[in-house]
Amino acid sequence: MGREPVSTDLGMPRRRVNPEASERGTLRGDLGFPQAARVALANGQLRRNLGHATATIRAKRAAVVAELDDWEALRDAGSALKADVMSRLPELLEQLEANVTARGGVVHWARDADEANAVITSIIQGVGARDGRPVDQVVKVKSMATQETGLNEALAAQGIAAVETDLAELIVQLADDKPSHILVPAIHRNRAEIRQIFLEHMAGVDPGLTDEPRVLAMAARAHLRRTFLSARVAISGANFGVAETGTLAVVESEGNGRMCLTLPDTLITLMGIEKLVPTWRDLEVFLQLLPRSSTGERMNPYTSLWTGVTPGDGPQEFHLVLLDNGRTAALADQVGRSALHCIRCSACLNVCPVYERVGGHAYGSVYPGPIGAVLTPQLAGMHGHPGVGPGAGPGDPVDTLPYASSLCGACFDACPVKIDIPSLLVHLRAQHVDGERARHRLPTAERAAMAAAAWVMATPGRFATAEKGLAAGRLVGRGGRISSLPPPLSAWTSARDLPVPPRETFRQWWSRRPSPAGTPSPFVRGAPSDE
Amino acid sequence: MRIAVFATCLADALFPRAAQATVLLLERLGHEVVFPADQTCCGQMHVNTGYQREALPVVGHHVDVFERALAPVADGGLGADVIVAPSGSCVGSVRHQHAMVASSAGDEPLAGRAAQVAAKTYELSELLVDVLGVTDVGASYPHRVTYHPTCHSLRLLRVGDKPLRLLRSVAGIDLVELPGADQCCGFGGTFALKNADTSTAMLADKMRAVQATSAEVLTAGDSSCLMHIGGGLSRLRVGTRTVHLAEILAGEGWDANL
Numbered sequence: 001m002g003r004e005p006v007s008t009d010l011g012m013p014r015r016r017v018n019p020e021a022s023e024r025g026t027l028r029g030d031l032g033f034p035q036a037a038r039v040a041l042a043n044g045q046l047r048r049n050l051g052h053a054t055a056t057i058r059a060k061r062a063a064v065v066a067e068l069d070d071w072e073a074l075r076d077a078g079s080a081l082k083a084d085v086m087s088r089l090p091e092l093l094e095q096l097e098a099n100v101t102a103r104g105g106v107v108h109w110a111r112d113a114d115e116a117n118a119v120i121t122s123i124i125q126g127v128g129a130r131d132g133r134p135v136d137q138v139v140k141v142k143s144m145a146t147q148e149t150g151l152n153e154a155l156a157a158q159g160i161a162a163v164e165t166d167l168a169e170l171i172v173q174l175a176d177d178k179p180s181h182i183l184v185p186a187i188h189r190n191r192a193e194i195r196q197i198f199l200e201h202m203a204g205v206d207p208g209l210t211d212e213p214r215v216l217a218m219a220a221r222a223h224l225r226r227t228f229l230s231a232r233v234a235i236s237g238a239n240f241g242v243a244e245t246g247t248l249a250v251v252e253s254e255g256n257g258r259m260c261l262t263l264p265d266t267l268i269t270l271m272g273i274e275k276l277v278p279t280w281r282d283l284e285v286f287l288q289l290l291p292r293s294s295t296g297e298r299m300n301p302y303t304s305l306w307t308g309v310t311p312g313d314g315p316q317e318f319h320l321v322l323l324d325n326g327r328t329a330a331l332a333d334q335v336g337r338s339a340l341h342c343i344r345c346s347a348c349l350n351v352c353p354v355y356e357r358v359g360g361h362a363y364g365s366v367y368p369g370p371i372g373a374v375l376t377p378q379l380a381g382m383h384g385h386p387g388v389g390p391g392a393g394p395g396d397p398v399d400t401l402p403y404a405s406s407l408c409g410a411c412f413d414a415c416p417v418k419i420d421i422p423s424l425l426v427h428l429r430a431q432h433v434d435g436e437r438a439r440h441r442l443p444t445a446e447r448a449a450m451a452a453a454a455w456v457m458a459t460p461g462r463f464a465t466a467e468k469g470l471a472a473g474r475l476v477g478r479g480g481r482i483s484s485l486p487p488p489l490s491a492w493t494s495a496r497d498l499p500v501p502p503r504e505t506f507r508q509w510w511s512r513r514p515s516p517a518g519t520p521s522p523f524v525r526g527a528p529s530d531e
Numbered sequence: 532m533r534i535a536v537f538a539t540c541l542a543d544a545l546f547p548r549a550a551q552a553t554v555l556l557l558e559r560l561g562h563e564v565v566f567p568a569d570q571t572c573c574g575q576m577h578v579n580t581g582y583q584r585e586a587l588p589v590v591g592h593h594v595d596v597f598e599r600a601l602a603p604v605a606d607g608g609l610g611a612d613v614i615v616a617p618s619g620s621c622v623g624s625v626r627h628q629h630a631m632v633a634s635s636a637g638d639e640p641l642a643g644r645a646a647q648v649a650a651k652t653y654e655l656s657e658l659l660v661d662v663l664g665v666t667d668v669g670a671s672y673p674h675r676v677t678y679h680p681t682c683h684s685l686r687l688l689r690v691g692d693k694p695l696r697l698l699r700s701v702a703g704i705d706l707v708e709l710p711g712a713d714q715c716c717g718f719g720g721t722f723a724l725k726n727a728d729t730s731t732a733m734l735a736d737k738m739r740a741v742q743a744t745s746a747e748v749l750t751a752g753d754s755s756c757l758m759h760i761g762g763g764l765s766r767l768r769v770g771t772r773t774v775h776l777a778e779i780l781a782g783e784g785w786d787a788n789l
Contacts, residue, residue, distance in 0.1 A: 038728045353715045357732045406719025409686035429581030454585035458592045460569040491727035496762030506547035
């Protein structure tokens, strides 16, 4: 047994040692959300750290968003642009491919994670074969797409070490941890922990390292500089791909991404097919929306843009790998496809009361939080919605994700491209229920209860009768409250009382109120009026 | 004005005071209140739990009942000008889900009728401030009160500060701000059962905020959220009561002759 790291795990499961579990991939956790959430909720330090971190980011975002008079217009523009992209994705992808190719890049298409990883591995091995010197290490720009495909693990299996160069990703990687947030992957580490991770895992680090942020950053900088200067291949994701010009864009804070994008001779970019924008001008909208929504900054420090290859300047070999991995299945869903509008800002995570309390781990996917709850089921596939696969069947943890929300709507308000996440959650819940309906003709207890309730509520007589039955609840209560009920209502009374039902329902009260003369029906009665 | 009350199934069955106070308040303000007695439920629980197919007849029934309520008396209707409900969440469902449920089932005529009923349906504070043009309803309530702006009132209906404007005009009230007021209490309908642990964690933080105000009374525009927070406050014997916004606006002693 290895030593437990001294840390608070807010986030994703640690790298799995169980080979069977690892086959579930990066979108499917081992536990359903309610079970995983229970584990996370018991961690007091996690609750405290997440509460503090999300409150800080929320306040920063709110301040910079309030500065812009045209914020709502920008959101509308972002939403409209993404809707346009989704409505003509095939055409725009071909345009992108043509323009990247014309500028000296090579475009590859990957149906799923395995195909993407295989393409990238073979490109790297091709560079080694060409040079007569195998490539055993590549540098990486922070990228959600490569996390989604599990690229680092796939490369490691081929003897290629992938070095994360984003500071937070580096911390996570050195600790053999997993990210807990889309944008702030090491949100769960404090500086004392980071110092300890560097001392234990960073080769050649100064043993006198302190936990001052500047000292820690300098240590990472020195460590990474050595790596940058010797790297022959870099791997990135992309925030945007411009169909009109074939330009790719990466938005970052540290400049380490730019090192990767400019120093090595070969650059490989893995991009989800939904990351397109039609024209160069459209970047104007997204480069305002993204930094304010994500880090709460007016402008991010580094925006790198590149188009194919430029002789004598930067990488001389450029590969763009376009990833589907369930995206076309989401695209086929007229409602669900809006989840593909996501620009990965993670504003929805920071405002979500559920994420704030359970962290990223409970979602079991590289995409946690509200957007993860609507994106993961569509990419991975759940019961009732095909993704890259059909869903894992009964007990699939992914099936619990659409229910991991109180539908409070804070995510919709924060989303810079106005994804109506609550409506998407409800849509996916309906797909899941309809999937269950198709699979089991015999109803579950829940379905039977819902059908009975609908039967009662579609008819007034039945409803009034059912209300009378509720009065029996007066027998269960003590001191005006009910503190214990059988399952499934025990989930309520485990922490909350219920009031005993009233002596009289509203409609009973109404029916015994004296009816003034001359009213058109026994149900119509008003106050004596001045008229 | 003739106002049809949509009591909501929850208030009708478990929290009748919210609907009774709504009736007596509107009558005190000189309006005529009618109660379409065939009404049942908006169907939100079904929709939000994924049972849209089961929700369809419930939605259809709601539209039938309130379409008749709005129809002229000469045509066999109740001649109501508007519909009011003491719930932001149920009005949110009427406004944002009914037409969608009908459309999803391919019933476009029902979707159109649902949209017409929705356009005449208001949450209580909307009705008072936007339609009836009052913020001072002439109530007095000499208690320390804090207000929880429920998620659906806040984000689906955008009631903004209307409930607070109404409360500030109440004589004698000691209105204190609830810290982190816009945070969800963790109810979320069946969320509280399916994700009881997470729901309880959210509730615990909401209760901490309520306690920090030292309020005697927590008020809100939704009986459902009040049932949730009130259930927690009751379990822990916090001593803060939950009272629907309508009961405060109806004025002290409104229930003397119920």
